[in-house]
Amino acid sequence: MEKTLLDISGVSKHFGGFAALTDVSIAIAPGERFGLIGPNGSGKTTLINCVTGTLRNESGSIRFDGAEISRLPAYRRTRLGIARSFQIPRPFHSMTVLENLLVPLAFVPNREFLARSGVEEQSLELLNSIGLADKAGTQSNQLSQVELRKLELARAMAARPRLLISDEAMAGLSGSEVDEVLAILFKLNDTGITIIMIEHIMQAVMRFSQRVVCLDAGRIICEGAPAAIVQNAEVQRAYLGA
Amino acid sequence: MVFSFELLQEAVLFGVLLGCFYAAVSIGLSVSFGLLDVPHVAHPAIMVFGSYCTYLLGLYGFDPIVAGIVLMPAFFLLGVGVYRFYYEAFEKRGSEAGVRGIAFFFGLALIVEVGLILAFGVDQRTVEADYIGKSLSLGEMRIPLRMLVAFGVALVLMLALMLYLSKTFTGRAIKAVAQDEPALRLMGADPVRIKQWAFGIATGVSALAGALLIIIGPVEPGMDRVYIGRTFAVVVLAGLGSMTGTLAAGLILGISESIVLMHFGASWAPAVAFGLLLIVLGIRPQGLFGR
């Protein structure tokens, strides 16, 4: 049996009387490209927040690389190797693009990398790989939308994760911009990083994912290969509303 | 400390009357901070300003409750203005406004407080009315009539506001904007105008609360400080945005304060509200009926 990197089992989350997630179970293999879709309000970001530790799940378990993490604070989970980008970009707005990356580089200790070069070099290296090197000295609150999205990804990458969660990184971008971001994600996956992609842009999800799960009203309604998901009647109903 | 059942009974009864008043004083903050997320530390200061306006109208023969009601539209406009300014200066510019927003209202509170000192001096001011100075006898206990009047008006005010928020269209829009602003925008409503309106209502309510404050006892400009503790304790204990919670929390505070006052003396009373606040924040920050 293939080893599981992220094992979400029976996770539920309520906000007052509202059930945001009910009994969600997903197993993600190392190196997998995984797509998470569902209409607005279906619980995708809530699920991600439970995985990263921004929220605490009330029941169920979340195991990363075999170890239970649902009681750990978020920063510990990041140090274990889980990183995410935010749906609405949250740059460290008083810092330059380069300085933004210095934060995870400083706080997620990674000995093999520290041995190779200083943090500023590593930061530039990352910016290079993502196409933001020429903006290194720019204040992060002066970037365009697509640049902000790239910065989100670069900052998540600076934490040297084994699992990267991309939360609607392509929302509102033009066709060519979507291709740019998708290319970055493919490149990252090539280096062995497991990627969970939350997206509304179906063609991106289809091109990228090896496996897709669809959420609706906090429950999983379908799981499988991208082609099968798209044709699934339940999924279509969820998106188009009966 | 003498423990007697009668003393406890009297303390509880007094606490219920006081508590309902505290709830009315805090309900404006339940809207502005609980629902709209505005860090309105100047809320008590504006209420005290309302007390002084009531005093001024009293000099012209206005009954304090009538004065309070008359002041409500003017305070509504004041609230709309304050929110508009806050929105333009801070909220529009995003989350980095957190520290500055709090500091702004702190500065505003200082300005109001000092303005009152400069205009009226530091001495206490009172109002006169038929129901101030008399007491009602209930068995062994004597209840000051002004407390009963304040209790009654406070209760009516609270119920009116609660009905408004749950039954009218604008009222429900206010609750909606607190829960899901993007959805509201999609429906074509302008969240900023709704919030402005809500803040105006909260401030208008404070005018009447201020009138009740000066009915219950003398006022002086520095009173807003102890009321910051009381109002925030009530709002946090209630659970942000819960109107029924505000009434319950107000009663809890009123009764606790009253019991402490009667058994331990006045020097411990100010700490009750703040102590309660710290306990709630430490143990159950979402309050009784939190979102």
Added chain:
Amino acid sequence: MKFWVSAGLVFSLAVIAAATVKNEYYFFAGYTVLMFVVLATAWNILGGYAGYVNFGTPAFFGLGAYTAAVLFKATAAPLALQIVAAAAMSGLLGLVAGLLTLRLRGIFFAIATIALTVIMETLFINWRYAGGATGLQLLRPAPIWPFASYTTMLFVVMAAMAVGAVAVARYVETSWIGRGLRAIRDSEEAAECSGVPTLKLKVFACALSGALMGAAGAPMPMYLSFIEPASTFNLNYAIGALASPMIGGMTHYMGPVIGAILLSTLQQVVTVTISGEMNVMVVGVLLVVFVVAAPEGILGLFKRWKKPSST
């Protein structure tokens, strides 16, 4: 290196002033200004760097003052020990208060700090050993050599504390701690997801800030030979500590210094020429004006004036 040279210079000036100036009023004014430099600098470590507004400076300052007074009354401890004990007690208060309330949003922390002040004041009003509501009289010991007067000695001590506080703030600001705090201020959620232990750093900043405020309060009872609750837990300390960095600039360690010097001096002038109340009004207005129009304070204005062509 430049910093330490300037710091040494400032301290030497203070010592020279202590040896040559004869008018006691200047020492009183100078002591007050230096004390507010410490308070403002301490405030800024949590308020400016991390973005958590503390209204409760009087709680930490007052606890420090009372710790020193009670320690002196009980054991006739020397000033140095009083300062250390005061810093320890107020640091502990910062630690506990931080652990309880820094998990919550900034506004809750701010309100909790107001609560702290009232509770501290109430505790000391009701503690007879510390003098209760009427206060405690203290007899000053002899000044330590080479100082001729106790007042000048305290002035120099406060000058040393001011330099020390600014040095500490500078270290925090330029270290990895400062980077983490800035990340917390800019976006706490993103900071946490970038591996920053947000709660630990915030609590550390709160404890450090509290400790410095407590240290600033320690010499006060000796200075006045008297301590009582109402003036010790006075709101003016909250206002001064908060307004100085907001006016001077919150992102750099010199901001609180500039703000404290300007504001303290302005306050003295207004109080003497117009009135005590007008002084509070002036501070309130300045606070609102700066917060709305010049959020980066005087330092920010200065930076913008120097680079008119910035994007």
